[in-house]
Amino acid sequence: MELLIILLLVFMIIAALNALEGKDLLSSVVSLSAVGFGLSVAFLVMGAPDIAIVQVVVEILTLIILIRATIRHDLTTVAEGTEFFGLLVGVVLLFVVFLFGLEAVKALPPFGAPIMDAVASAPSRYYLEHGLKETGAANIVTSVILDYRAYDTLGEATVLFTAILGALAILRGRPLKKKKKG
């Protein structure tokens, strides 16, 4: 099972590199959605079917949004002559972050042994044990997002509403017309 996840991750890394290095923006967008669908399959393998479904829907919407940004503009290729100083700073920064990240990966629990097994008073154990009795939902994820942590879901809806409102405010070409004095 771990081998399958590793293969999926290698596929996603190759697709991500192809998306970033591709010359044509439209093919980059298609390659990027390969990353998203690979992610969806990985979720399905790791016992998270709800998230896999949401990821598919979100990936299709991402594709639509990115194509809307690229398809009408004919100037989709940008000359990639990078400045030397900027490239140097970027590579050094990436290297430093990579070293620190490898140290952090060493401190993680082994793959396939979640923290809720090691900690006796983990909230996840409570949700799994009492979720059906207290909320009546057979799907424990649903009982968490809609009952135990419903305020998080409310906050999510607020953030999403604000982001869409911001996008509409940015994309609207003209300012609002002033009311005529009658």
Place this chain on the structure above:
Amino acid sequence: MAFTLCFVLFMVGLYGVLSKKNMVKIVMGLVIMNCAVNLFLIMLGYKKGGVAPILEKKTNLADFLARSVDPLPQALVLTSIVIGLGVLALTIGICIRLYEKYGTFDITEIRRLKG
């Protein structure tokens, strides 16, 4: 191994954000980083041979407790995915607006055109 590869995927996204000149490519780097972080959180809750946290009629509760994966990261990642979509819509909106104003996706060109 799996955590390291997930971190490499995050680094690919970070490389895109740092070194690309095309604005849409930078947004793509952000999307890749978002994917990597979501996958990492789900991996933290994965149990070897685990089943999805959904109860059936014939399921024994003790057996279910021993085998189910962690439901809490799944619930929070569900929130995170949808917020990622909202952020993507906002950034692409900014990109389209900048294209209408300057006629290019190149950030160095836009930097030169100011003032």
